[in-house]
Amino acid sequence: MRREGSAFQGLGVVMLKELSDNLTSGRMVVMEWLVVLIAICVVYTGIQQIRELSAEDPFLLLRLFTRSAEGVPNLVYVLSYFVPLVSIGLGFDLVNSERNQRTLSRILAQPIYRDALLFGKFLAGLVTLSVMLLALWLMVIGLGILLLGIPPGAEEVARAVVMLGVTIVYAGVWLAVALLFSIVFRSAATAALVALGLWLFLTFLWPMLAPYLAIPFISDSISSSSDLLSQLGILQAFSRVSPGALYAEIVGVLLDPAVRSTQQPLLASLGLALVQPGSIPGAPLPLMQSLLIVWPQTVSMIAGVIVLFVIGYVVFQRQEVRA
Amino acid sequence: MSEDAVIEAKGLTKIYGKAVAVDHISFSVGRGEIFGLLGPNGAGKTTTILMMLGLTDISSGEVSVLGFDPAREPLSVKRRVGYLPDTVGFYDALTVADNLRYTARLIGFRHAEREKRIADALRRVELLEFADKRVATFSRGMRQRLGLAEILMKGAQIAILDEPTSGLDPHATAELLGIIRGFKAEGVSVLLSSHLLERVQSVCDRVALFSNGKIALMGTVPELGRQILGGGYVLDIEAEGAGLAERLALIPGVTGVEKTGIGKLRLQAERDVRPEAAAEVVAMQGRLKFLGLQEPSLDAIYTRYFESKPDEAIEEGARHAA
Ligand SMILES: Nc1ncnc2c1ncn2[C@@H]1O[C@H](COP(=O)(O)OP(=O)(O)OP(=O)(O)O)[C@@H](O)[C@H]1O
Ligand SMILES: [Mg+2]
Numbered sequence: 193m194r195r196e197g198s199a200f201q202g203l204g205v206v207m208l209k210e211l212s213d214n215l216t217s218g219r220m221v222v223m224e225w226l227v228v229l230i231a232i233c234v235v236y237t238g239i240q241q242i243r244e245l246s247a248e249d250p251f252l253l254l255r256l257f258t259r260s261a262e263g264v265p266n267l268v269y270v271l272s273y274f275v276p277l278v279s280i281g282l283g284f285d286l287v288n289s290e291r292n293q294r295t296l297s298r299i300l301a302q303p304i305y306r307d308a309l310l311f312g313k314f315l316a317g318l319v320t321l322s323v324m325l326l327a328l329w330l331m332v333i334g335l336g337i338l339l340l341g342i343p344p345g346a347e348e349v350a351r352a353v354v355m356l357g358v359t360i361v362y363a364g365v366w367l368a369v370a371l372l373f374s375i376v377f378r379s380a381a382t383a384a385l386v387a388l389g390l391w392l393f394l395t396f397l398w399p400m401l402a403p404y405l406a407i408p409f410i411s412d413s414i415s416s417s418s419d420l421l422s423q424l425g426i427l428q429a430f431s432r433v434s435p436g437a438l439y440a441e442i443v444g445v446l447l448d449p450a451v452r453s454t455q456q457p458l459l460a461s462l463g464l465a466l467v468q469p470g471s472i473p474g475a476p477l478p479l480m481q482s483l484l485i486v487w488p489q490t491v492s493m494i495a496g497v498i499v500l501f502v503i504g505y506v507v508f509q510r511q512e513v514r515a
Numbered sequence: 516m517s518e519d520a521v522i523e524a525k526g527l528t529k530i531y532g533k534a535v536a537v538d539h540i541s542f543s544v545g546r547g548e549i550f551g552l553l554g555p556n557g558a559g560k561t562t563t564i565l566m567m568l569g570l571t572d573i574s575s576g577e578v579s580v581l582g583f584d585p586a587r588e589p590l591s592v593k594r595r596v597g598y599l600p601d602t603v604g605f606y607d608a609l610t611v612a613d614n615l616r617y618t619a620r621l622i623g624f625r626h627a628e629r630e631k632r633i634a635d636a637l638r639r640v641e642l643l644e645f646a647d648k649r650v651a652t653f654s655r656g657m658r659q660r661l662g663l664a665e666i667l668m669k670g671a672q673i674a675i676l677d678e679p680t681s682g683l684d685p686h687a688t689a690e691l692l693g694i695i696r697g698f699k700a701e702g703v704s705v706l707l708s709s710h711l712l713e714r715v716q717s718v719c720d721r722v723a724l725f726s727n728g729k730i731a732l733m734g735t736v737p738e739l740g741r742q743i744l745g746g747g748y749v750l751d752i753e754a755e756g757a758g759l760a761e762r763l764a765l766i767p768g769v770t771g772v773e774k775t776g777i778g779k780l781r782l783q784a785e786r787d788v789r790p791e792a793a794a795e796v797v798a799m800q801g802r803l804k805f806l807g808l809q810e811p812s813l814d815a816i817y818t819r820y821f822e823s824k825p826d827e828a829i830e831e832g833a834r835h836a837a
Contacts (some may be wrong), residue, residue: 207618294604301598302621
């Protein structure tokens with residue numbers, strides 16, 4: 193049955209309202225201060241480390257994201273925790289708050305479809321997260337340039353920009369998770385707890401579980417290096433269920449031009465080095481090459497956002513409006 | 516009636532799993548009419564309303580609202596119909612005016628028109644002075660009025676009000692019913708639901724009495740009264756004068772006179788004998804203090820109807836449980 197009019201009528205209005213709600217809420221103020229603190233902490237400790245590196249390093253600025261001082265985590269590590277928490281904090285009550293405030297049926301009695309409401313809320317959340325991450329990114333880069341006193345190269349900036357984009361997609365995954373739970377659970381507290389529980393599971397328990405789950409698929413004999421690589425691939429496939437692992441893989445390649453495969457860190461932890469025929473180990477890859485390596489991971493993360501959103505959309509369409 | 520109907524339902528049905536919430540109901544609401552959907556809790560009033568707004572799927576049957584099918588053309592319906600949900604809520608963090616501004620933007624009003632409509636609507640429900648206050652502190656009565664303001668602002672042709680008076684004190688109820696009469700005066704059709712029969716009886720032109728998802732009775736209140744309570748008019752008279760009761764009993768059409776108190780009489784009649792009764796009292800030089808035609812009470816009609824049809828009521832209960 194064809195529906196009358198556009199599914200997105202009123203989308204802009206919903207988005208602007210949600211955006212202004214997001215930007216003026218107390219939650220947001222807390223998070224903004226957190227961002228500032230993180231940026232200052234990370235840059236300050238990172239700079240100490242980087243000063244010791246040779247000034248000849250052409251990717252000095254990128255080291256700011258990946259180098260960590262003793263006992264202080266690096267920026268990428270901090271982001272991989274901070275981003276899901278902020279996304280969940282922003283999204284866990286998007287739909288159920290409308291129910292609990294009894295505004296849902298009143299708003300849906302206006303000439304809009306449910307699509308516009310849900311999409312507007314999601315987009316507003318994504319824009320809010322993007323603004324926050326962009327602010328953090330600009331602060332880190334700005335402070336970095338200021339303190340290091342070296343202007344960054346074009347490729348360095350390009351890599352950092354792509355990394356920002358990937359981080360926003362990563363935030364989108366968790367926002368979609370939170371949105372889904374805010375649709376499924378009528379109580380905001382339940383939705384928040386379940387979302388946090390899932391995050392805890394995927395972040396802390398899954399990395400421990402995944403190798404055991406992969407055992408049945410791994411043969412005992414490793415006769416060649418290609419055997420080893422394919423088995424590492426199986427391990428990786430299991431770990432990638434966690435968006436955090438996917439994010440770490442992508443960013444690891446993007447921010448270090450010397451990394452030629454997402455398996456490199458795994459190999460390195462086994463004390464092995466990846467040597468590809470016709471390439472010089474440790475030589476930097478051009479940006480396009482790095483992008484090609486992580487393209488599948490990036491696409492799967494985007495697909496994850498879409499799938500999660502669609503599930504939420506379908507559930508929402510089938511729900512009764514009354515409480 | 517039919518060509519001037521703004522809402523027309525035919526065999527409208529809603530089934531939740533195995534339970535039938537609304538069972539083949541048919542009714543129509545005329546332009547400028549106040550129509551009441553009355554019935555006890557769980558009778559299916561809210562479900563009927565949600566189907567008319569396209570907010571829940573219709574299991575079978577059809578309904579047309581201003582000529583549009585809510586299932587296929589929900590936007591056209593929702594643009595022209597105002598809805599006050601049974602528990603209406605607003606964004607507590609926003610001001611009164613901002614709440615209405617959001618709705619006005621969703622409807623698509625431009626800035627200048629928006630501000631004018633909002634101010635007009637708030638003035639009508641006497642909330643203008645609170646325009647810049649947050650809704651969080653509002654009482655239930657104020658929220659209901661704000662809900663009506665939203666419908667006024669929308670310029671709706673039909674106002675659908677679900678339990679507009681529930682939880683309100685008598686004063687707030689009277690105020691609200693006043694605003695609802697105002698709708699009618701402007702040619703806006705009103706469909707309202709309630710389980711408080713006597714409260715809304717005074718404003719409704721016609722009512723449909725719901726029971727277990729079916730419309731048990733439909734018509735104007737006096738019509739239903741004659742139909743169910745047996746024909747006849749009941750007059751209350753308060754007057755002083757000796758032998759008044761006997762004289763009044765002689766008026767043609769009066770079938771009975773009953774003393775209900777000191778100087779108080781109740782007349783049963785086949786027709787409206789108010790003019791004759793007044794003339795009698797004056798002719799006897801009695802002092803007429805009160806003369807009124809008793810409206811049949813919906814409560815009485817409802818109770819009587821289900822008393823007289825116990826079989827059906829039991830059968831309904833059994834079907835529902837099955
Ligand atoms: N989502 C649902 N799933 C199953 N049954 C439902 C659902 N919503 C309503 N019902 C049932 O449908 C019937 C009609 O409910 P409805 O809310 O329309 O009644 P109502 O007349 O508005 O009552 P009230 O005066 O309490 O508001 C009830 O028996 C109710 O239990
Ligand atoms: Mg109801």
